[in-house]
Amino acid sequence: MIRLEELSYHYPSKPLIFERFSLEIGGGEAWAVLGPSGCGKSTLLYLAAGLRAPTAGRVWVNGAILERPRPSTGLILQDFGLLPWATVEENVRLGFKIRDFYGPDGKHAPETTPPAVMDERVRFWIERLGLEPVRGQYPGQLSGGQRQRTAIARTLVLNPDLLLMDEPFASLDAPTRENLQKIVLQLRQESPLTSVIVTHSIEEAAVLGQKILILRNRTNRSAEVVDNPEAGGQGYADSEGYRRICSQLREMLGETA
Ligand SMILES: Nc1ncnc2c1ncn2[C@@H]1O[C@H](COP(=O)(O)OP(=O)(O)OP(=O)(O)O)[C@@H](O)[C@H]1O
Numbered sequence: 001m002i003r004l005e006e007l008s009y010h011y012p013s014k015p016l017i018f019e020r021f022s023l024e025i026g027g028g029e030a031w032a033v034l035g036p037s038g039c040g041k042s043t044l045l046y047l048a049a050g051l052r053a054p055t056a057g058r059v060w061v062n063g064a065i066l067e068r069p070r071p072s073t074g075l076i077l078q079d080f081g082l083l084p085w086a087t088v089e090e091n092v093r094l095g096f097k098i099r100d101f102y103g104p105d106g107k108h109a110p111e112t113t114p115p116a117v118m119d120e121r122v123r124f125w126i127e128r129l130g131l132e133p134v135r136g137q138y139p140g141q142l143s144g145g146q147r148q149r150t151a152i153a154r155t156l157v158l159n160p161d162l163l164l165m166d167e168p169f170a171s172l173d174a175p176t177r178e179n180l181q182k183i184v185l186q187l188r189q190e191s192p193l194t195s196v197i198v199t200h201s202i203e204e205a206a207v208l209g210q211k212i213l214i215l216r217n218r219t220n221r222s223a224e225v226v227d228n229p230e231a232g233g234q235g236y237a238d239s240e241g242y243r244r245i246c247s248q249l250r251e252m253l254g255e256t257a
Pocket residue numbers: 011012014017035036037038039040041042043044
């Protein structure tokens with residue numbers, strides 16, 4: 001699904017974050033990216049989203065070299081990115097409007113999704129994410145969890161095959177975060193979505209990442225990956241295997257339990 005091929009990247013006049021870095025993310029896999037602040041987690045996500053171009057090397061998505069953002073990649077950020085003057089329903093519908101403006105190939109090639117299809121998908125995701133009671137409210141009237149669910153619905157109406165999430169639940173309280181983590185796990189069971197979540201939380205990485213990529217605060221030259229195949233399974237967060245992975249990750253990141 002995603003192949004980083006000998007990718008190098010640095011911001012102008014800054015040191016290399018990645019140098020000839022290669023990584024392969026298979027279709028349907030669930031990845032988490034962990035590492036200290038400033039190690040390049042968000043940058044990696046933006047490269048995979050086509051929002052930044054590699055300094056050298058290539059990013060492949062679905063067998064094609066990525067040259068610009070693809071409409072079937074969904075990106076969810078920590079600050080939700082909702083329009084404050086639009087209702088929940090209008091914000092969810094916004095995903096269609098933007099894609100229809102850019103066209104399915106990501107270029108300026110206007111295309112219109114039939115209104116009936118739009119209505120049906122907006123209705124489906126509003127219900128699926130439990131937003132029915134607040135569909136007419138504005139972001140300022142919502143809780144953080146409701147705002148993030150609105151942002152998730154706006155992304156999922158477009159039926160993405162790749163979901164990139166940059167610390168999506170970082171500003172939420174623990175129960176809300178766990179509730180949204182459950183939603184992400186359910187979505188993965190319902191569709192063959194490939195997902196990559198950037199997080200600061202070892203526990204979140206262990207719950208959501210079947211593969212966990214560790215980045216370091218120096219030039220990243222090779223991918224350090226921890227396999228966590230049981231992630232997402234029933235009761236996994238209460239299991240011995242989960243605790244083992246968490247302590248392994250803590251040790252790798254130099255944290256004490
Ligand atoms: N637009 C930019 N221009 C210049 N340097 C940048 C820019 N964005 C990020 N950086 C630098 O690139 C490095 C990697 O940043 P990045 O945001 O990818 O790290 P991160 O691991 O996501 O950090 P955090 O966990 O704090 O969000 C950091 O040293 C950061 O200061």
